[in-house]
Amino acid sequence: MKREEIDVLLMRAPGTNCDLETVRAFRDLGVRAHLVHSQRVFKEKNLLDYDVLVFPGGFSYGDYVRSGAIWAKEMEYRIGKEMGEFVDTGRPVIGICNGFQVLVETGFLPGFEGRSPEPQVALANNSHGYQNRWVRMKNIGKGNCGILRGVPKGQVIACPVAHGEGRFIMPQDKAEAWLERLYDQDQLVFRYVKGDGDYAEGSWPENPNGAYHDIAGICNPEGNVLGFMPHPERAYFGYLMPEWTKKGRPDEYGDGRVFFESVVRYVEARF
Amino acid sequence: MTRITISPHPFEHHEVDLLNASDADLKEIASTLGLGLSLDELRHIRDGYVVRERKATDLELQTYDQTWSEHCSHKTFGGIIHTPEGTVDGLLKTYFMSLIDELEPEWCYSVFEDNAGIVDLTDDVGIAIKVETHNHPSAIEPFGGAATGLGGVIRDILGVWADPIACTDVLCFGPLDYPYEKLPEGVKHPRYIFGGVVDGIGSYGNSIGIPTVNGATVFHENYTGNVVVYAGCVGVIPKDQYIRDVKPGDCVLLVGGRTGRDGIHGVTFASAELTEESEEVSRPAVQIANPIEEEKIKRALKEVSDRKLGSGITDIGGGGLSCGVCETADSYGLGVEAHLDRVSLKAMDMAPWEIWISESQERMLLAVPPGNLDEVVSLFEDEQVETTVLGEYTETGLAVIYYKGHVVGELDLGSLFDPPKLIRTTNWAPPVLEEPNIPEPDDLGSVLLSLLKSYNIASKEKVIRRYDQEVKGQTVVKPLQGWNAGPNDAAVLKPLEDSWRGIAISSGINPRFGLIDPYWMAASVIDEAIRNNVSVGGRRISLLDNFTWGNPEYEDRLGGLVLASRACHDVGKAYGTPFVSGKDSLYNESPLGPVTPTLLITALGIVPDIRKAVTMDLKEAGNALYIVGVTKPELGGSEYYALHGELGASVPKLEPEKNAVAYARLNEAMDRGIVRACHDLSDGGLGVAAAEMAFTGDLGLEFDLSKVSTSEEMRDDFALYSESNGRLLVEVSEKDCGEFEALMGDSVFARIGSVKVDKTLRVERNGEPLIEIPLTKLIGAWKTPLEDPR
Known part of the structure; x- marks a missing residue:
């Protein structure tokens, strides 16, 4: 599929607010990015017209109840079937920050045995409350997540987090077994690391929210549904990097670009 | 009382007989209706009704009360003031x-005219900017007060058809370790207020998705009873979308949240002193925030603005519909008809006057030509926002307000917007202050560590990280620099996708200088705001003033206000930096006394190419360090004196003409790419600024105090910690030093040291060591005090 023919759907709800920079990143890569209110998608039910589905960051419906919970329930009710079909086609579904929360709340992630009727894991309230700070996440996937095949293994991406609820946790009695499962099925793709590339091992602020096992992002067993807390779209251009002035002039692109490029390349090659 | 009678209409509505009303009657009417009008104003209103030979209605008197409040009409800033130096x-x-x-x-595209000032970014695009105060509500209900303060100023930007892109927040609190036993009845502890205010601002700004890019957090004992919350917003507006062309027949369209009993008499409350009863009495005056509602409005308005479908717009804030509806009609020389029974309500049993003056949040008022109405309404429906056509603009010059078909108020807009001019006199005497006798310390290093730990200098990371600083992906210079999160002087944004042209936003504020001399306080904070802006590469600067002052009915408070205003004029003129907007908050008095005279200056500069923006972290070992400006023994009001519990008298003064030349030369050096780092000297002076540059860049720094240009022989501690204006530290590569020195010409500057690999700050005088502290210890001290503030 040609790059300029790729249609990316970015859905938004009241309170979605990271859409502009996400659209900007995709458009810079030469794909068609469509920002559409979910109410319109509910009416048109045309998800399959698109090649990539993205849930951007923000505070959908104020994140009341639990982050992402209201929007997730609404979607399940209005386009649950269509979303399932979209996922089954193998097309990429990406949730960033609030989008990750939505994918967990809709049961697509971790989706050990397909979509679960209720959330299996949680993105709970942070250890240190709401935080906007730069972190480093390392790609530790082994190739199952096709969307990330363009990101070199072991690559560390510096980008910001900005959330109050992103502490990835699993039920206490299942955590160890499920962690093993995440590894076995190559679902664990991003972990928070320190400046030297070593895992944060729970230390704050490198692990900014107290996430279990420094987990920043996971995918489904099929590898086409991906969610993570940090914001690569805010590290897309060089002038957004935190210490670009050290170089005198900013690089054209920042750390976040490799992720978006990888998404686009995957669709180009696969479809 | 017999002068207030129930009207014949089938709903709650009263008539007020003002004919022959005595002063005592007027006072009783005011207190029964909860009006904050003065006796003079009440007499003026009475005389108007006597001429018109009819009774007033409750709604009409409430409208006068709202419109003529200090908050809405700024009567102190508009009034006649007799000062010892003449009448202003x-x-x-x-x-x-x-x-x-x-x-x-x-x-300057539009200034002092609308909800926000608008200046050019490019030939076609303007930047709208406004800063508001929300002090009183935040003292009663910190979370809601601060959140709605931010929501309100964002609506000011929406209210000039602009798209909000960034917020600023400057907060002033009492010391977090204030002894509980000293708190009087009715005053909440600074720690409680701090937590609530910071959460409130974070919650609103984060949820609506506008980054908070600049601000300050200031502590002083005098803010204990008078918390100060300044919230600002900046927006982008293509000039051809700035439409103000309301015609008779255009629809009055109310959009947004429903109207309730929250925020009744908010402006009256904001224009009075806080007392121990304020909690009980004024709680309903604090509004309730719903940021997601405003996010939806923002989306729809962007579309209405892009398609140029409206003819006028304003936000519904202080004074509610009464102000929004009447002001728009008056500003276009029109009249208006409005039907209050059409308003969607939160509480069904509201009286017409309550609907009319409620300050429920997240509402905007649009004027829409009838032909565009359907399209506008459908754009709001797409975003799930309610709309109500209240009525239409007319040619009459009257505001006629209906409820269920009955007229409940009829106001002549000419007389409503022509309040009697206030006449006041001032009597300001300089306070009797002395320079303290502080023994010269043996260990300047431990002084530096103490300064870094002081509340006003210490890292505000705890606060700043609770706000999203970079949503929208336009924040090029962030409030916290790099991984070590040092304090940048200003934020730089890149508002346009297709241009490298950006803006710099900075501020200046000082809690102590005003206690010594309001004139030099104002001069100093203007210089600080400009200096901060210059140090990231900003120029062509616009200023905003926000006064937080005590009760202007006291002659000394008003005298100080006049002095500070005069300084704004003098310094603004010398720098060529006009004021483009402002907002004052007076009556900041609590059981603990008046607020310390506080002026927040916000500076908006242009950065011609954001790729040349400069940050404050040291960049490379071997580079030279320069100081620009003259250091003087001006420690009055300094952090150094405060460390010793002293205020002093020698407040920093200012030579703006000289500074302006130096700043312009510095800008030129930045454009040539030879300034590697730049940091302004303010709280804690040279010592603190040097330490911050070093630990942010994670590079050592060594300098010789004897090389600093001083006005006279100075003690080491004074030279290190003086807060003289007009000074900056500049890092320059060795190879560019010649060019830099040539550029700076006859401006005062001196090469005082160099950047080192060894991660230590070393200060000496002629080879004699004064300070030697590892960076880890400096940053540790700087990051400690605000940890876990709640």
Whole structure:
């Protein structure tokens, strides 16, 4: 599929607010990015017209109840079937920050045995409350997540987090077994690391929210549904990097670009 | 009381007989209706009704009360003030608006006219900016007060058809370790207020998705009873979308949240002193925030603005519909008809006057030509926002307000917007202060560590990280620099996708200088705001003033206000920096006394190419360190004196003409790419600024105090910690030093040291070591005090 023919759907709800920079990143890569209110998608039910589905960051419906919970329930009710079909086609579904929360709340992630009727894991309230700070996440996937095949293994991406609820946790009695499962099925793709590339091992602020096992992002067993807390779209251009002035002039692109490029390349090659 | 009678209409509505009303009657009427009008104003209103030979209605008197409140009409800034140096006919006109005529800045697109000031970014695009105060509500209900303060100023930007892109927040609190036993009845502990205010601002700004890019957190004992919350917003507006062309017949369209009993008499409350009863009495005056509602409005308005479908717009804030509806009609020389029974309500049993003055949040008022109405309404429906056509604009010059078909108020807009001019006198005497006798310390290093730990200097990371600083992906210079999160002087944004042209936003504020001399306080904070802006590469600067002052009915408070305003004029003129907007908050008095005279200056500069923006972290070992400006023994009001519990008298003064030349040369050096780092010297002076540059860049620094240009022989501690204005530290590569020195010409500057690999700050005088501290210890001290503030 040609790059300029790729249609990316970015859905938004009241309170979605990271859409502009996400659209900007995709458009810079030469794909068609469509920002559409979910109410319109509910009416048109045309998800399959698109090649990539993205849930951007923000505070959908104020994140009341639990982050992402209201929007997730609404979607399940209005386009649950269509979303399932979209996922089954193998097309990429990406949730960033609030989008990750939505994918967990809709049961697509971790989706050990397909979509679960209720959330299996949680993105709970942070250890240190709401935080906007730069972190480093390392790609530790082994190739199952096709969307990330363009990101070199072991690559560390510096980008910001900005959330109050992103502490990835699993039920206490299942955590160890499920962690093993995440590894076995190559679902664990991003972990928070320190400046030297070593895992944060729970230390704050490198692990900014107290996430279990420094987990920043996971995918489904099929590898086409991906969610993570940090914001690569805010590290897309060089002038957004935190210490670009050290170089005198900013690089054209920042750390976040490799992720978006990888998404686009995957669709180009696969479809 | 017999003068207030129930009207014949089938709903709650009263008539008020003002004929022959005595002063005592007027006072009783005011207190029964909860009006904050003065006796003079009540007499003026009474005389108007006597001429018109009819009774007033509750709604009409409430409208006068709202419109003539200090909060809405700024009568102190508009009034006549007799000072010992002569009469000032309007502070705003004399000292602020006059600068526009004197400086004739062609890049000021719309100033002192609308909800926000608008200046050019490019030929086609303007930047709208506004800063508001929300002090009183935040003292009663910190979370809601601060959140709605931010929501309100964002609506000011929406209210000039602009798209909000960034917020600023400057907060002033009492010391977090204030002893509980000293707190009087009715005053909440600074720690409680701090937590609530910071959460409130974070919650609103984060949820609506506008980054908070600049601000300050200031602590002083005098803010204990008078918390100060300044919330600002910046927006982008293509100039051809700035439409103000309301015609008779255009629809009055109310959009947004429903109207409730929250925020009744908010402006009356904001224009009075806080007392121990305020909690009980004024709680309903604090509004309730719903940021997601405003996010939806913002989306729809962007579309309405892009398609140019409206003819006028304003936000519904202080004074509610009464102000929004009447002001728009009056500003276009029109009249208006409005039907209050059409308003969607939160509480079904509200009286017409309550609907009319409720300050429920997240509402905007649009004027829409009838032909565009359907399209506008459908754009709001797409975003799930309710709309109500209240009525239409007319040619009459009257506001006629209906409820269920009955007229409940009819106001002549001419007389409503012509309140009696206030006449006041001032009597300001300089306080009797002395320079303290502080023994010269043996260990300047431990002084530096203590300063870094002081509340006003210490890292505000705890606060700043609770706000999203970079949503929208336009924040090029962030409030916290790099991984070590040092304090940048200003934020730089890149608002346009197709241009490298950006803006710099900075602020200046000082809690102590005003206690010594309001004139030099104002001069100093203007210089600080400009200096901060210059140090990231900003120029062509616009200023905003936000006064937080005590009760202007006291002659000394008002005298200080006049002095500070005069400084704004003098310094603004010397720098060529006009004021483009402002907002004052007076009556900041609590059981603990008046607020310390506080002026927040916000500076908006242009950065011609954001790729040349400069940050404050040291960049490379071997580079030279320069100081620009003269250091003087001006420690009055300094953090150094405060460390010793002293205020002093030698407040920093200012030579703006000289500074302006130096700043312009510095800008030129930045454009040539030879300034590697730049940091302004303010709280804690040279010692603190040098330490911050070093630990942020994670590079050592060594300098010789004897090389610093001083006005006279100075003690080491004074030279290190003086807060003289007009000074900056600049890092320059060895190879560029010649070019830099040539550029700076006859401006005062000196090469004082160099950047080192060894991660230590070393200060010496002629080879004799004064300070030697590892960076880890400096940053540790700087990051400690605000940890876990709640």
